[in-house]
Amino acid sequence: MYRINIISKTFIVLLFLFIHLGVFSQTFEEKSVNELRTIQSLTEQIIVFDEYYNSYVPFINTGNVNYKSGHIWLDLVKYRGEYLHFEAEKNLAVFVNGKFFRKITENKSENIHVSTFKAMFPNENNVFITFYHPSGNWPKELAITTIVSKIEKISTDESQILPVIKNSFNSFFIQCLMLILLLLAVMKMFFRSTFYTFYSYFIYLKSDNRNQVDDETFISNIVNKESVIFILVNSFIMAFSIMILFNYYKFNFYFANIQIYGYWIMWLFISLFIFISYLIKYILLNLFTEIFQISRITNSHYFVFVNFLQKSGLILFVLSVVLFAPLSSLMADVDIDVINFVVIFTLILLLLFIVLQLRTTIAITNFYLFSYLCITEVLPVILIYKSYIASS
Numbered sequence: 001m002y003r004i005n006i007i008s009k010t011f012i013v014l015l016f017l018f019i020h021l022g023v024f025s026q027t028f029e030e031k032s033v034n035e036l037r038t039i040q041s042l043t044e045q046i047i048v049f050d051e052y053y054n055s056y057v058p059f060i061n062t063g064n065v066n067y068k069s070g071h072i073w074l075d076l077v078k079y080r081g082e083y084l085h086f087e088a089e090k091n092l093a094v095f096v097n098g099k100f101f102r103k104i105t106e107n108k109s110e111n112i113h114v115s116t117f118k119a120m121f122p123n124e125n126n127v128f129i130t131f132y133h134p135s136g137n138w139p140k141e142l143a144i145t146t147i148v149s150k151i152e153k154i155s156t157d158e159s160q161i162l163p164v165i166k167n168s169f170n171s172f173f174i175q176c177l178m179l180i181l182l183l184l185a186v187m188k189m190f191f192r193s194t195f196y197t198f199y200s201y202f203i204y205l206k207s208d209n210r211n212q213v214d215d216e217t218f219i220s221n222i223v224n225k226e227s228v229i230f231i232l233v234n235s236f237i238m239a240f241s242i243m244i245l246f247n248y249y250k251f252n253f254y255f256a257n258i259q260i261y262g263y264w265i266m267w268l269f270i271s272l273f274i275f276i277s278y279l280i281k282y283i284l285l286n287l288f289t290e291i292f293q294i295s296r297i298t299n300s301h302y303f304v305f306v307n308f309l310q311k312s313g314l315i316l317f318v319l320s321v322v323l324f325a326p327l328s329s330l331m332a333d334v335d336i337d338v339i340n341f342v343v344i345f346t347l348i349l350l351l352l353f354i355v356l357q358l359r360t361t362i363a364i365t366n367f368y369l370f371s372y373l374c375i376t377e378v379l380p381v382i383l384i385y386k387s388y389i390a391s392s
Contacts (some may be wrong), residue, residue, distance in 0.1 A: 036111070039082060042142040046070050059140075066136040076118045077125050077336065079144050080249075083111040086131075086139035095130040096120060111145065169247050172263035173325060176240055180317070183233050194226045198310040231278050231306060232271075238313045239270035241320040248324040249336055281305065285376060292372050297358055301376070304357040308350050347381050 046059040048067040059070055074084065092104040096117055104110070117127050131138035188195045243266065282302055289298045354377060358369060 036083075036085070036145050036147060038085070038143045038145050039079075040144045042072060042074075042084075042144060043140070046072050046140070046142065061140055068134070068136055068138075069130055069132040070138045070140070071128060071130050072142060074114070074117065074127050074129055075125065076114055076121075076127060079114045080118065081146075082114055083145045083147065084114060084129075085109070085111050085143045085145040086141065088139060089133065089137045091134060092138060093132045095132065096127050097124070098128070098130075101129075111147075114144075168260040169263060172260050172267075173244070173247075176243075176264075176267060177321065180233075180237055180240055183236065187230065187233060191226050191229070194230060198230055198307060199314060227306070230310060232275055234310050234313045235271045235274040235278070236267075237317045238274055238309075239267050241313070241316045242270055243267055244320040244324050245339070249339075278306070288372065288376050292368070294372070300357055301354060304354050305350070308353050312346055312350075351377055351381075 044058075047056045048059045048070055049055070050057045056071065059067070086109075088104040088110045089107050090104060094101045094103075097120075099120070101120075102112075117129075118124075121127055243263065285298050285302055289296075289301070351373065355369070355373065358373075
């Protein structure tokens with residue numbers, strides 16, 4: 001009764017916050033303005049062709065030499081979803097990889113979406129951009145910028161002016177974050193033993209481990225109601241973390257200006273895909289263990305797989321919210337290659353955990369175990385990772 005009372009109060013508080021967010025959106029929806037925000041300056045990366053050295057050299061604006069053109073290499077992957085910003089003078093011509101792109105007919109500020117260059121050269125990750133002006137008045141300062149939607153509360157009282165950075169994804173992020181935290185709290189209250197079994201690192205924060213279920217007991221009944229609930233919530237958590245990374249890195253299949261319900265549909269779709277993947281994994285394990293005549297290790301193998309992803313999913317959730325969330329004050333500048341390395345490292349760790357568990361579960365030859373793991377773990381991982389690289 002006490003637990004139900006706590007959950008009821010928690011739900012009421014979160015419901016109030018949901019309603020508040022809805023009112024907040026309606027109040028400021030018609031007063032949004034777009035603000036251009038600089039992400040990175042590219043001025044130091046400008047190069048010019050020097051006839052004396054007969055090669056490209058870094059541009060140093062001393063005023064002694066009047067170069068007709070300036071050049072820059074633009075990374076289409078790193079800056080996808082952003083804008084190339086510069087101040088253009090009349091008669092400026094822009095070339096991309098030696099092909100004519102645009103001529104400026106008046107003095108104005110230019111913001112060219114990076115995806116425009118990607119559309120011209122879909123198979124290229126970098127393009128060589130040339131700015132030519134007959135008088136040498138090509139832009140000497142370049143920057144990568146993004147457009148941020150900003151809301152201002154108009155009031156006669158200056159102290160009441162409240163600028164708020166707002167867009168559909170930020171609203172989705174806040175609401176979905178609260179929903180996931182509520183689900184974790186409910187699971188810990190109603191399924192305490194299973195919670196501490198999957199998230200066993202919480203045991204070290206307690207004086208004992210009486211809440212944890214014995215592994216052998218849990219493994220023997222791995223596909224039960226509680227496990228399915230935890231797998232479903234883990235799918236929600238991992239899908240939410242993936243959505244944050246999509247927003248941060250602006251993947252090609254991420255749509256930046258969709259309505260909030262579009263993000264909820266996308267999140268549910270990714271969650272369903274992950275959950276179905278869990279089920280397919282269990283079906284395939286049953287199939288291959290029957291083929292290899294080692295069906296007694298099916299539950300052990302699946303337990304290690306689920307257990308590892310439960311812990312990894314929670315760690316990914318915390319890191320994505322802290323480091324990559326749009327409203328985080330600690331937003332990190334992490335290259336996509338670092339994420340690729342972490343994914344590879346995590347998959348290798350998963351394989352090692354499975355090997356160690358199976359070696360202690362059943363006595364089989366290394367070659368037999370290697371053949372089994374190549375089919376059940378290594379091959380699927382290679383296929384998934386190749387698809388991931390192709391999509392990014």
